[in-house]
Amino acid sequence: GAGVSQSPRYKVAKRGQDVALRCDPISGHVSLFWYQQALGQGPEFLTYFQNEAQLDKSGLPSDRFFAERPEGSVSTLKIQRTQQEDSAVYLCASSSRTGNQPQHFGDGTRLSIL
């Protein structure tokens, strides 16, 4: 498809389990962002890639969160030893332009930690 694709669409995990969320950006888009969106809130920045380089990971809430984009296209956000407060929608966005706007968002992965 032409848009940003995220999988899975929904993920339910038990507390303590590891999860991996995938983002397939628009082909050719250099910039890739991960956001966390809690209910009733706006997206909160997690991390940013320019091609395969992770230029900013200041938004990752703890060292349990890890993201990679090894070949500069598909990205994976991994959360280790999940906690209930990790429950949120995780949005991926990509952009082709300098200034990183507009951002094209995927549908998100809705993560629920039981």
Add this chain to the structure above:
Amino acid sequence: RKEVEQDPGPFNVPEGATVAFNCTYSNSASQSFFWYRQDCRKEPKLLMSVYSSGNEDGRFTAQLNRASQYISLLIRDSKLSDSATYLCVVTLYSSASKIIFGSGTRLSIRP
């Protein structure tokens, strides 16, 4: 204080009405400003950029006031399909990745 603040609403207005809401930002180094729209359980989508001189796109008008550090969005002749959450977005000069979203203003248009 949050870096970008919005009135969460909800704003509940009749179809055809004009509605406006503001967004304030705290960092004077903010460079670029945007309004995104997010439908329930959907991803955010860019609605419009906000330019210093103000700009209009059909029924939508965006304004920027740098002195008072706020941006506004005006919707004229509102349609039922305008019902959504409107997210204010601010980017900073210092970093290409420093993109800050407000919590959003919920708008509901009633018939």
